[in-house]
Amino acid sequence: xxxxxFYRTTLPSYYRKxxxxxxxxxxxxxxxxxxxxxxxxxxVSPKEILKINKEFLGHNYVTDVITxxxxxxxNNKIYADIFVCFEQTKKQAEELGKQFRxxxxxxxxxxxxxxxxxxxxxxxxRNEMNAVAENIAAKFLKKIA
Numbered sequence: 001x002x003x004x005x006f007y008r009t010t011l012p013s014y015y016r017k018x019x020x021x022x023x024x025x026x027x028x029x030x031x032x033x034x035x036x037x038x039x040x041x042x043x044v045s046p047k048e049i050l051k052i053n054k055e056f057l058g059h060n061y062v063t064d065v066i067t068x069x070x071x072x073x074x075n076n077k078i079y080a081d082i083f084v085c086f087e088q089t090k091k092q093a094e095e096l097g098k099q100f101r102x103x104x105x106x107x108x109x110x111x112x113x114x115x116x117x118x119x120x121x122x123x124x125x126r127n128e129m130n131a132v133a134e135n136i137a138a139k140f141l142k143k144i145a
Contacts, residue, residue: 002038003040006042008043009086009087024108028108037075040080046087049062049066064092064110065082101141113129
C-alpha cells in the first residue's frame with residue numbers, strides 16, 4: 001500500500017510531519033491495509049475544501065475532512081483521497097482546547113474510518129465515530145512516545 005501526503009496550502013514547517021501522518025494512516029488501517037492500493041492525504045485551505053464540499057457533496061460550508069474511496073476495476077483495491085483542511089482543524093483544536101497534533105491525527109483517522117465503513121450521518125454515529133478516532137489517535141501517540 002502506498003501512502004502519499006500532499007501539502008496544497010501554506011503551513012509552518014513544524015506542522016509538516018509527513019512521516020508521522022503516514023504512520024498514523026498505516027496504524028489506523030491495521031489489518032485492512034491489504035484492501036488499499038493508494039491512500040492520499042491532501043492538506044488543503046478552507047477555500048479548497050469549501051469548493052470540494054460544494055462540488056461533490058452539495059454542502060456550502062468549510063469542514064475539517066472529506067474522504068473519497070474508489071475501488072479499482074483492475075485489482076479490486078481501493079484508491080483513496082482524504083482532504084484535510086489545516087486551518088479548520090487548527091481552529092477546532094483551539095476551540096476545543098485540544099493539542100493540535102492529536103486533533104490533526106484524529107481528523108485524518110476520521111477520514112480513514114469513513115473508508116473502512118464508518119458513517120457519521122447522525123449525531124449518535126458522529127459521536128461514536130469521533131470517540132473511535134480519538135481512541136486510535138491516543139493509542140498511536142502512546143505507541144510512538
